[in-house]
Amino acid sequence: MAAFELTIDGGGSEITIEHATGDAIDVRELSLTVAVDGEELSEQPPVPFVGAVGFDGAPTGPFNAEASPHWRPGERASFRVAETNDPTIEVGDTVNVGLVVDGQLLAELEATA
Template sequence: MSLAVRRADRGIAPVAGVLLIAITVVLAGGVATAALGGPSPTVPPSAVLSLSATDDRIAIDHRGGDPIDVAAVTIRVSVDGEPLDSQPPVPFFSAAGFHPGPTGPFNAASDDTWRVGQTASFRVAGTNDPTLAPGKTVTVRITTDGQPVATLETSVEAG
């Protein structure tokens, strides 16, 4: 009879081992799916930027921090709180509401990465409304992939 009890003990051990392995595989699959399959939040670059504006030119200096992927950038410009009718489609070379040939990484022929020490600029055409004029306040909002990077503000100076 002692022999029968041993067989029963041995029969439970393999079943318990298989059950533990199955639970481990299921849990590992769940963790992997959660870690790899779910959308990861995009973290916008952290950058120190400065803004200047003259009669028709808006310039943004990248003074420090992370490089910025210009292909992922959206720029929104307001003058005295009113958005420009045409917004700059960075990167670009020629666009409605702007003079051709923006400089730095905003130019379509430039590298897609905006690095420390680079200035990106564009000139607003007189056909874009509202126009830049000395004393007006310009606000530029910069986002990458929909995430805010910076909101900059300055007064327009005579060029």
């Protein structure tokens, strides 16, 4: 059991997820699905990673392959969606992020860009 909070920066391209409470998560067993106004991104974030098609730079926190893979309460992880990813995130769009561990939905998060 765990709870998470999703925020999108003002420009819409940086997605941050905070592990608010609950058990630590091994991000090597985690998959993310990001959708913008109901349409999934053409390139999904392959956590953990450092540089991936569809994303700018390296992610922060446990989503970064060079960090500890254990995502604990109070830690934030973020990544920046590249303008080449489709659809692009515009201010006012609804962004949904699904967190899945071992094939089970852990959380469905929603925020407005």
